[in-house]
Amino acid sequence: MSGKLPRAIVFDVFGSVVDWRTSLIDELTAFGAERRIEANWVKLVDDWRGEYIPSLKKVYKGELPWMTLDDLHRASLETLVAGQGIEGLTEADLAYMTRGWHRLKPWPDSVAGLRRLKQGFIIAPLSNGNVSLLVDMAKGADLPWDLVLGCDLFGRYKPAPETYLGAARLLGLEPGEVMMAAAHNGDLKAAKALGLMTAFFARPTEYGPRQEYDLAPTGDWSYVASDIEDLARQLGV
Incomplete structure (x- = not known):
């Protein structure tokens, strides 16, 4: 941490x-x-x-x-x-x-964790999904984003640098003021290489009962949490 x-x-x-x-x-x-x-x-x-x-x-x-x-x-x-x-x-x-x-439906901790984080931080998806997909998902799943960052805004998919750096640019922030949070180590590796902070939380059943990867952090991430609510606790909200 x-x-x-x-x-x-x-x-x-x-x-x-x-x-x-x-x-x-x-x-x-x-x-x-x-x-x-x-x-x-x-x-x-x-x-x-x-x-x-x-x-x-x-x-x-x-x-x-x-x-x-x-x-x-x-x-x-x-x-x-x-x-x-x-x-x-x-x-x-x-x-x-x-x-x-x-x-798609949220994990059990997602909505409550995001609501807590929203009290102290700007929160947004940075997803390979397009904006219309992410807006529909947010409405249906009650995801309380402050804004929606889909990769169609950048014309590139993660892990292209334009996505992570583009998010920081649109927010008017330096890369080091932005944290990428994900259950995927590869996503965090790409973000960290560009100067973003990182947070990992595992989703060990994402791919079903035989999932073999992303079961634990594989990098020196800024924060490691058990889920989004735990991340909020660690960040003081």
Whole structure:
């Protein structure tokens, strides 16, 4: 623990603030039952998230033009639906499924922890999600952000430096006055290299019962907490 306090805290969202896996599995299982569509929804959700990094890398490398995360999610979904032989889905169904990422539920500590942090700090998501996705999610999950920082504001995805430094610039702060908070060590490593403060809290079931990484901090982060409420306690709010 550094003892130094930031002026703003920006959060990774998927997996750090919201439980994407349980949210999507529950929603799609109910959706499939209602529409009488047979599928292995757990596999679809896990494979869908598995396409996340590869699709981002295609954008990084210029193999795909810049597009929002909504567009990447939709393209991945269409590929997976075809590959897994899921039949009977309409255009409206695919649109509804893609927007499931807008309706993710928070981890049990997230809303209370964020409300506490909001008392003493500027708080915002700094996510690879697009602004419209993050605004919808905030409304649905009652996430009390002061502003929303989606990567479509910068035209780049994390871990590009333009995202972390762009957040500080938009807030009118120096990088060292901003803390990146996440359940992912790689996100924090990129932020720290650019001078941001860092906070780690593990989400050991983000990827299900067999998660093998991000179970513990792997860097010298400014703060290490058990969850967002514990981070708020350590920061004195």
